[in-house]
Amino acid sequence: MKKILLIILGALIILAAVVFIRTFTYPFKKNSPEAKEGWKPVKDDSAVLRLSGGIKIPTVSTGELGSFDYMTFDAFKEYLKTSYPLVYQKTENYEINKHGLVFRLKGSKPGLEPILFLSHMDVVPPGNAGVKNNEQNVFRPNDQPLPAVKKIAEYWDYAPFSGAVANGRIYGRGAIDMKGMLFSLMESMNNLIRKGYVPQRDIYLAFGFDEEVGGIKGAAQIAGYFKKQGLVFDAVYDEGGLILEKGSIKGISSDIAVIGCAEKGFLSARIKVKGLGGHSSMPPMESAIGKAAVIMQRLENDQMKPMITPLIKEFFDNVGGAMPFANRLAIANQWLLKPVLLSQLTKNNSTNALVRTTTALTMMKGSDGPNVLSPEVEFVVNFRLLPGNTVKDVKEHIAKATEGFDVEVEEIDNTKEASMVSSTNTKAFHCIEDAIREIHPDAVITPYLTIAATDAYKYQIVSKNIYRFMPVKINDLEKQSIHSTNEYISIENYMKMIHYFEYMMKNYDQ
Incomplete structure (x- = not known):
């Protein structure tokens, strides 16, 4: 017995030694910043005012099919023309x-092969928010009165x-998502043209107008046009990643x-569950809502299995x-501790979304x-698919959860597979790294999985190198x-951000 215990102890010591050695020798990426402070921003009042003016035009997109009032979008186009006459004169634009x-x-x-930078001019509605002060300087077509807003806690x-423009900031709907990026791209191209710079390869800018409602009329049409023209892009750049301030990731x-x-x-599915209706005074043993x-409990308790995909492994x-x-x-030591690692990751909402197809009722x-029993109850469940899972997998998962019940399942909104994964071993990715070090040399730089949907997805038909990042x-x-x-x-x-995109455009082929 003593001999067996010694053997077990020896095995544990060897195992511990292997685990510690692997930890200290594991090839984590060295993120040693360069010995420089980074580019120092110089305020450009005219650039700030151009963005401010663009925010004043409420290019709001609403509705499932993007059927909204285009009057403000027409005004926005005219505003760009008057704000950037040099860009319109010196580029082919349509x-x-x-x-x-x-x-x-x-x-x-x-x-x-050209490179392509994306943005979108539409914004989400501002919500029924009150205003702390009396600022009412907004674009109003035909001097229409401002709509009334309810005061809420926020x-x-x-x-x-x-x-x-106040407190060192530019305020308004779309300042970050995503007029800030749109105007910074226009500023960057305008600066290069003004300086007489001629790139080696063509540089394209493409701005959609319905990204917030699916991008079917905007980005999808633009990408389709590029495809018909036979264009293939060496890189496509869009939103989808940020520089997260220290402490943002635990x-x-x-x-x-x-x-x-x-x-x-x-994938969003509307699930209609059928049962017996009638008066609540004589209920059946199991109602449709029950x-x-x-x-719903099955869907939440037995979610799709978590996994560490190659992209997330590279992230770690x-x-x-x-x-x-x-x-x-x-x-x-994932060979030994992967179940423990996944268990910890799935306990946090943010990291859980990185390692599994999520389920949201x-x-x-x-x-x-x-006092009325409905003969039919319906609910909607939304899945965000991890690369590695497919729409077919999700449908089978729903079928298993609804097994034994009389249901109808209908897909709603825009079902789509997870995107392809773009390589980090490309000129296109390394150019992003160099540009980030130009403005934030101390930042840890890593590939990542974008959780939300972007217009970039539509451009897979014209490029295999697609990266989502806003500096x-x-x-x-x-x-x-x-x-x-x-x-x-x-x-x-x-x-x-203006300097970042100017750096990217100027140094892509350096």
């Missing part, structure tokens, strides 16, 4: 589907379409620049060196009366303002 905008700055070597510091004590090399897929509750290999020892130990409809350093409070109240971008961030 409209796709009336409101999508394309600009082409010709390069000196037409044989090289307020905008300035009116959502004021474009107010356990990482550095700013971290996350570059989306893929995005999750999407059956629906069982299905990049950031692991900046994490505490316990995290590094688990990452370096979002809507429910039943009886309209407190804005952001804290948790600022991140929460996107699609919420009090959205703003700091002037420092905006100046750095």
Whole structure:
């Protein structure tokens, strides 16, 4: 017996030694910053005012099919023309589907594949938010009165379409998502043209107008046009990643620049559950709403299995060196500790979304009366598909959850597979790294999985190198303002974003 215990003890010591050796020798990426402070922003008042003016035009997109009032979009197009006459004069530019905008700055070597920068001009509604002050300087077609807004607990510091410049910030709906990026791209191209710079390869800008409602009329049409023209892009750049301020990701004590090399897929299903209706005074043993509750509980309790995809493994290999020892130990020894690592990751909403196809119950409809049993109850469940899972997998998962019940399942919205995963071993990706170091040399840079949907997905038909990143350093409070109240971008961030894109355009082939 003593001999067996000694053997077990010896095995444990060897195992511990292997685990520790692997932890200390694991090839985590070295994120040693260069010995420089980074580019220092210089405020450009005219650039700030141009963005401010663009925010004042409420290019709001609403509705499932993007059927909205285009009057403000027409005004926005005219505003760009008057704000950037040099860009319009020196580029080939045209409209796709009336409101999508394309600009082409010709390069000196037409044989090289062009690069493409994306943005979108539409914004989400501002919500029924009150305003802390009396700023009412907004675009109003035909001097129409401003709509009344309800005062709620959360307020905008300035009116959502004021474009107010105060406190070192530019306020308004779309400041970050995504007029800040659109105007920074126009500023960058304008600067290069003004300086007489001629790139080696063509540089394209493409701006959609319905990204917030699916991009079917905007980005999808533009990408389809490019495809018909036989265009293939060496790189496509869009939103989808940010520079997260130190402390944003638990356990990482550095700013971290996350570059989306893929995005999750999407499937929303409306599930109609049938049962016996009637008066609540004589209820059946199991109502339609009770059956629906069982299905919903199954969906939440037995979710799709988590997994560490190659992209997320690369993410951990990049950031692991900046994490505490316990995290590094688990990452370096996944052969032994992967179940423990996945268990910890799935306990947090943010990291759970990186390692599994998520399940979200979002809507429910039943009886309209407190004493009426509805013969049919419906609810909506939304899945965001991890690369590695398919729409077919999700459908089978739903079928298993609804097994034994009389149901109808209908897909709603825009079902799509997870995107392809773009390589990090490309000129296109390395150019992003260099440009980030130009403005934030201390940031940890890593590939990432974009959780939300972007227009970039539509451009897979014209490029295999698609990257989602906006060079804005952001804290948790600022991140929460996107699609919420009090959205703003700091002037420092905006100046750095202009420099970042100018650097990218100028140095892609250097």
